[in-house]
Amino acid sequence: MRMGRQTFGLARAPYAGKIGRMKSYRLWGASAVAFCALVWAGTAFADPKGLWLAQDGARVRVGPCGGALCATIAAPKSQVDPETGRPWTDKNNPDPAQRGRPLVGVPVLYGLVLDGPGRWSGRLYNVDNGNSYAGHLLELGPTTIRVEGCAIGICGGQNMTRIK
DSSP: OOTTOOEETTEEOOOHHHHHHHHHHHHHHHHHHHHHHHHHHHHHHOOOOEEEEOTTSOEEEEEEETTEEEEEEEEOSSSBOTTTSSBOBOTTOSSGGGTTSBSTTOEEEEEEEEEETTEEEEEEEOTTTOOEEEEEEEEEETTEEEEEEEETTEEEEEEEEEOO
16 A cells, blocks of 8 residues: 555555645635636726716816827816917917917827726827826726826816716
8 A cells, every 4th residue: 555545445546645735726826817808808998988077067088099098188177268369279288389279179188008907108298288198097896987187296176087
């Protein structure tokens, strides 16, 4: 009789270690399937494309641009700029040639790349002051995203609600 196995009549029982390895393989296989399902669920959740309502009433459209995501102003918070009585323009743009362009269609988020489940990183353009910042788009749920940016160590953000 060898160590690690027992013989009973004509039939031999498998090695005790083999049974443990078989259970271990099944456990690892089940764990791998569960892990893949979680990874897939995380990436499936990460789809902020659509039309969003900002807290100030503006509408922002998020969609693909090249290999990244971008967001453009679909509709400003009001039809006319109260300072000028005319439709909104990109009046604070640092490039004087761009200051007369309509605000509709101006990219306010660009170069956004997936940086974790439900988290996108890229650049933010602030139409209120014409500056660009590093920032993030975070998916808080299927109907809410949060846009965050930081400048000189001061960070801020706002939530947006999905329209479409």
